[in-house]
Amino acid sequence: MTNQNVIASDAKPSIDIRIRVLFPKSLFSTVVSEPVLTASPRLVKKMETAGGEAVTKTNNAYWVDSMRDSSPTRVKSTASSLSETEERKSWMINHPSALSMFEQILNASKGKQIVMFLDYDGTLSPIVEDPDRAFMTSEMREAVRDVARYFPTAIVTGRCRDKVYSFVKLAGLYYAGSHGMDIKGPSSKSRKYKKKDHEALLFQPASKFLPMIDEVYEVLIEKTKTIPGAKVENNKFCLSVHFRCVDEKMWDTLAEQVKSVLNDYPKLRLTQGRKVLEIRPTIKWDKGKALEFLLEALGYANSKDVLPVYIGDDRSDEDAFKVLRNRDQGLGILVSKVPKETNASYSLQDPAEVKEFLRRLVEWKRSSMLEYRRV
Numbered sequence: 001m002t003n004q005n006v007i008a009s010d011a012k013p014s015i016d017i018r019i020r021v022l023f024p025k026s027l028f029s030t031v032v033s034e035p036v037l038t039a040s041p042r043l044v045k046k047m048e049t050a051g052g053e054a055v056t057k058t059n060n061a062y063w064v065d066s067m068r069d070s071s072p073t074r075v076k077s078t079a080s081s082l083s084e085t086e087e088r089k090s091w092m093i094n095h096p097s098a099l100s101m102f103e104q105i106l107n108a109s110k111g112k113q114i115v116m117f118l119d120y121d122g123t124l125s126p127i128v129e130d131p132d133r134a135f136m137t138s139e140m141r142e143a144v145r146d147v148a149r150y151f152p153t154a155i156v157t158g159r160c161r162d163k164v165y166s167f168v169k170l171a172g173l174y175y176a177g178s179h180g181m182d183i184k185g186p187s188s189k190s191r192k193y194k195k196k197d198h199e200a201l202l203f204q205p206a207s208k209f210l211p212m213i214d215e216v217y218e219v220l221i222e223k224t225k226t227i228p229g230a231k232v233e234n235n236k237f238c239l240s241v242h243f244r245c246v247d248e249k250m251w252d253t254l255a256e257q258v259k260s261v262l263n264d265y266p267k268l269r270l271t272q273g274r275k276v277l278e279i280r281p282t283i284k285w286d287k288g289k290a291l292e293f294l295l296e297a298l299g300y301a302n303s304k305d306v307l308p309v310y311i312g313d314d315r316s317d318e319d320a321f322k323v324l325r326n327r328d329q330g331l332g333i334l335v336s337k338v339p340k341e342t343n344a345s346y347s348l349q350d351p352a353e354v355k356e357f358l359r360r361l362v363e364w365k366r367s368s369m370l371e372y373r374r375v
């Protein structure tokens with residue numbers, strides 16, 4: 001990796017790219033205009049990590065180490081004497097199960113509109129080897145459909161929006177694909193929640209990058225074809241290079257190949273998820289920004305009467321957890337069986353627990369509505 005892909009948080013941008021909110025008009029007041037940081041000899045050797053923070057390691061060893069880590073990074077035990085069970089117990093004190101804390105969560109939601117944000121892979125569907133076969137169960141679909149009946153609901157994913165729609169198959173939801181760079185609201189027919197007067201919602205802050213992403217996709221396919229098990233996925237405004245099925249001995253070569261391609265594209269950056277290298281435009285847009293954008297679109301920008309609930313399992317979801325933490329509002333729930341470094345406040349073990357959590361929310365909402373009618 002040369003300086004070209006290196007991003008310094010304190011660097012002066014050399015190019016400005018305007019990001020346009022396509023709709024709704026009411027949001028033009030908050031048009032995001034983020035600089036794209038490009039190559040500059042003055043830039044020190046720093047690069048964006050998967051979490052979006054600059055680090056100083058740029059060599060291949062950094063990426064291979066990072067590829068070995070879980071995503072988000074597993075908590076590294078400070079006391080070596082701590083058994084895994086003890087470690088988990090101590091982590092659970094700070095990140096209790098959202099199921100065992102369900103009553104407290106309901107109390108926090110009193111008088112507030114819950115808005116649901118759901119990541120897809122590892123949250124609604126289990127992690128599988130073949131990304132094209134990451135189907136969600138019909139029971140999960142039912143749980144998401146029911147939740148969306150009572151609460152505005154968005155699917156927020158690194159995947160291409162159309163692809164995730166082909167898995168979820170539910171109208172009436174908001175879909176934020178490509179790590180939030182492709183946001184679409186429900187069609188007017190299926191829309192239930194309309195706080196602002198908008199016909200349809202479409203927001204694609206990285207549309208200028210489409211030709212570049214397509215080009216890099218072709219180059220990466222060619223470059224990685226000699227690495228058995230490597231798979232390149234086109235997620236429209238970003239790309240994924242999967243290494244789940246690549247022999248660990250080849251990770252070094254794969255990381256090297258990917259970085260060599262990116263050397264020619266200084267406006268793209270590399271991040272990492274669960275056994276996947278992700279290539280994204282260097283705009284300051286992520287799942288956290290998508291969450292804020294959607295809250296605004298729903299009319300809850302500065303509202304105290306909203307409780308955003310974000311459930312996700314991966315490093316890219318940390319951007320959304322961070323936003324909730326900084327707003328001191330809402331609940332971040334990390335899906336993980338093992339202790340991980342996270343900005344989420346609560347945890348759920350796996351998609352089965354996510355489904356249970358969604359079901360309980362629906363049950364509670366139904367019974368409180370019946371109660372309300374009776375009174």
Ligand SMILES: O=P(O)(O)OC[C@H]1O[C@H](O[C@H]2O[C@H](CO)[C@@H](O)[C@H](O)[C@H]2O)[C@H](O)[C@@H](O)[C@@H]1O
Binds near residue numbers: 128156157233244
């Ligand atoms: O934001 P998400 O919905 O979590 O999407 C992140 C990436 O998910 C997919 O990859 C992950 O799931 C695959 C299927 O279980 C698995 O094979 C892979 O190892 C995981 O990284 C998706 O294929 C990627 O494009 C997304 O970026």
